[in-house]
Amino acid sequence: MREKETLKENILNAYQFRHATKEFDPNKKIPEEDFRFILETGRLSPSSFGFEPWRFVVVQNQELREKIKNASWGAFGKLPEASHFVLVLARMKKDTKYDSQYLQNHFRNTLGMPEELMGKYLQRIEEFQKSDFDLLEGNRPLFDWACKQSYIALGNMMTAAAQIGIDSCPIEGFDIEKMNKLLDEEGLLEEGSFGLSVMCAFGYRVKDPRPKTRRPFDDIVKWIV
Secondary structure (H helix, E strand, C coil), rough: CHHHHHHHHHHHHHHHHHEEECCCCCCCCCCCHHHHHHHHCCCCCCCHHHHEEEEEEEEECHHHHHHHHHHHCCCCCCCCCCCCEEEEECCCCCHHHCCHHHHHHHHHHHHHHHHHHHHHHHHHHHHHHHHHHHCCEEEEEEEHHHHHHHHHHHHHHHHHHHCCEEEEEEEEECCHHHHHHHHHHCCCCCCCEEEEEEEEEEEECCCCCCCCCCCCCCHHHCCCC
């Protein structure tokens, strides 16, 4: 019992430690094994229907970092000081539509799903996309849905980082058309398979933040019994 209480305390301490770090120490670098651990928590994250509709692009190239910094006001103060910088990409409609080649290959070859089961599963996904969530009108709804999945992975990576004393800052401060054009020119969007969902800087803080503040527990949580 004490071991569980200690684990809970350590996890909550990590949440208290985590904050959106605005200034990173350029002289401190995250060890490779630690960052691979962070990425692995993203890879193992859950996604709706098991799509795994994401790609994590770790940008360490200084030339590309400079281009991103100049194209994204949210990243301007984080680059090049951040130890590691990640572009979280989400799959576009061409890969996430119920009849896409990506999904068939993914379910067959990655998940090892039997053919007879896969047909029924894809039919259920078709119903979900057409009727339950109305995701097939235009290109944006399915992409936005995939972006929501990518944020699950992002949250897990930031929490895992905090648990081992590494700081992070999620970044949405960018012109999405300008950034997608830049990434497409760099060959990172794989001919329309991906679009930029969010970015995240990782490293070590220069100074401690103010104490964390949140709305009261009972204002956030409501019980229906």
